[in-house]
Amino acid sequence: MLAHEYTHAWLWLSGFPHLEPRLEEGLCELLSYLTLLSYLREPPTGGVLLPDPDLLRRQIISIEANSHPDYGGGFRECVEALHDRD
Numbered sequence: 001m002l003a004h005e006y007t008h009a010w011l012w013l014s015g016f017p018h019l020e021p022r023l024e025e026g027l028c029e030l031l032s033y034l035t036l037l038s039y040l041r042e043p044p045t046g047g048v049l050l051p052d053p054d055l056l057r058r059q060i061i062s063i064e065a066n067s068h069p070d071y072g073g074g075f076r077e078c079v080e081a082l083h084d085r086d
Contacts, residue, residue: 001059003035004028026074030082033063033075 007028011019019027040056066072 001032001036004032007031022070022074022077024074025070026076026078029063029066029071029075030078033060036060036063 005028008024010016011024011027036056036059039051040053040060043051043053063072063075066075
């Protein structure tokens, strides 16, 4: 998802300190996940392309189920850290 790549770009352009791959990929996946959830809850209006709710759900499930240590594992660690803040 483009939100994932935008997060990489934002980190770099903002001069963010170097992060270990697991943390950076997990953070990018988290932002992608949250973007997908927001599109599912409140689809964007005014655009030519409207998101398909079934596709959004499949992408959300794919992020949740990803077994890659950096992408899936990092995502779950970032979610846990987010919940620990509450």
